[in-house]
Amino acid sequence: MSLIRITKQFTFEMAHVLKGYDGPCRNIHGHSYVLYVTTIGEPVRDRESPKRGMVLDYGDLKNIVKENIVDEFDHALVMSEDHDNKLIDELRDKFERIIIVDYQPTNENLLLDFVQRLKRKLPADIKLHNLKLRETATSYSEWFAEDNMED
DSSP states (O other): OOOEEEEEEEEEEEEEOOTTOSSGGGSOEEEEEEEEEEEEEOOOOOTTOTTTTOSSOHHHHHHHHIIIIIHHHTTEEEEETTSOHHHHHHHHHHOSOEEEESSOOOHHHHHHHHHHHHHHHSOTTOEEEEEEEEEETTEEEEEEGGGOTTO
């Protein structure tokens, strides 16, 4: 058995706000995010398969990530449910893409959310190896399956 890792890069624009944070990120602000998704699996060996030699068709990976992450989060404002309901309602009245999450929307927590979304959608024979979420040119978070064996 030969395991191969494949990686695809995605970009999206998103704003967030960190309630209670003691720095400037307590204000609404945006980032140009870059998400790297790496899967691991064995290349298809079936001579009759149109996917022969592929771990996972990059197009299939693109569709999974686009449908479950990029299409939802691109050009959205992400906020914790801990914000005042009146503020949330006012923002929803004025803007279309407000996402309320049950966590502080730090880069790290967003990454954990994305891991769970992708794990549920990948084919059974393909495993998520790692994700890297770049928030700025110099800052990113990473998740590795080998560090999280209980997940």
